[in-house]
Amino acid sequence: MRVLLTGLTGPVGSFLADYLLTLPAVEVHAFKRWRSDPRPIAHLLERVTIHEGDIEDPFAIDRAIAKAAPERIFHLAAQSYPSASWEAPIHTLRVNVEGTVNLLEAVRRHVPTARVHIAGTSAQYGTVAPEAIPIGETHPMRPGSPYGVSKVAAELTGLQYHDNFGLHVVVTRSFNHVGPRQGDRCSIQTFCRQMAAIELGLQEPILRVGNLEPRRDFTHTRDVARALWLLLEHGQPGEVYNLCSGQATRIGDIVQMVVERGRVPVEVQIDPARLRPSDEPILRGDNRKLCAATGWKPTIGMVEIVEELLAYWRMELAR
Template identity: 75%
Template structure:
């Protein structure tokens, strides 16, 4: 049985340290962890980060401020937290922005990851560490090569994808050379509250809510409707991450995905069905990418067999929840 601070899990307590806690996965993970018995949550955030996604957790988690690019603040936070588990989720996570800021993307995602790994190596060497990667590491994948397994070659097509390949390999290097317990995930599309509207499902639900509140003409603007993507709810992701540090092998990579591809046009139709007013769908050329993979779906067999995890929240359930989320935000003046 794995030991934490001399206590078996399920005993006195487990200390967890999360970077990127104000993001959609970080906040969902914090929600999941505070409901578990004997789990003490520490988190690392920038002073300027929007804390509204975790405002309801005030007094239930310990926050450490700093910057992931500053090795001293990361080192100090890890030393104070003395974690048993580390979830490194902080990142510059938008491929489109990585083209405008490639150096910042590399510093945040590569140097930031090394800062975390070094801090853990020095101050919590027995901690189990999770590093969040992305399906963007695979790059362009032909439909016949899907669902994508972890063994598929990495051919990233953006500075963001390159940075995540480098960050993941850094983690594997620390596992191999220092004996650290590091596991890496390659995440496909994650969806949940506190995400903003950059994800396709989010932007459709937000537009419908704006239309219902008479703040947008009754038109949902879309990009490529024929693309098919793999979506997983952030609450399912949180469960997977906890199980993965229980059962995942150090030095291994796991796809974190639903294993199911949904056509974007079908998601738009679901949003319209949930809408309270009739709408038109119109293609916005600005939303069309120069290159857009027709099908991106991951193979989650390795994760399921290792942890027993199964996704529980379907795309129709996601749409229903996010419609309610955006209506509530607009009703409260958001």
């Protein structure tokens, strides 16, 4: 079976490729930007067929789909940071919406029977009242950032291609994913990277943080990769599934976990530059639909995540 994924160097892409390569008789292809950082995928370069291009270029993704002729497609490529979407809203919309259209048009032309996954986000829900927690797939969407708006449009685009052209499209609304090789834009990553830098004497002993009160639903990227495969195999086309752990952890409690596992004392300090124009108080998903369809459940908890990321950043910065 030939599988193609976009966004190979992103937060989930390399872990999904790792998982796919453990499956029997699976040939992995990937579409990536030529300028993407190759370090997260160095271990994959001899095992994955890479097609280079930009998701905003319809001709590039068309060539990749035609050449790879995949039977399964995971569309992960995106501008995936809400904070960056405030700085570059038009770019975010182009990458996330036009990129999805470009992919689906290529699928419709070359591999109309392929199964396609489109990655959405919990940011599509926006601010949710406490009584609506955990958030189910039927909850209204009221995104609070350009990123969230772009993902609503990408989701609806995918469902429209299912309804009008019969494509096998499955959509996830993914809550926070976290793991190594992710960069340091995510909150947990910034905390762990700073702690590692402080331990090495690369930063003064001040851990700079943003809003500590929000509660977020985190899932490790290895658990996410397994869920995506199961969902494309067993999920219903034209359906949307929350991909989440079903648990929400306060950001301040995560900071405390990092501080407790640090090797030197630090001061925790609020940095106004890390505060967003809007910040949902709690995002916790209801994952029962996904679990019922696939038998999946998360296996890696928050303590393990923090410990793994601290070890990862200590190793990275020590280099």
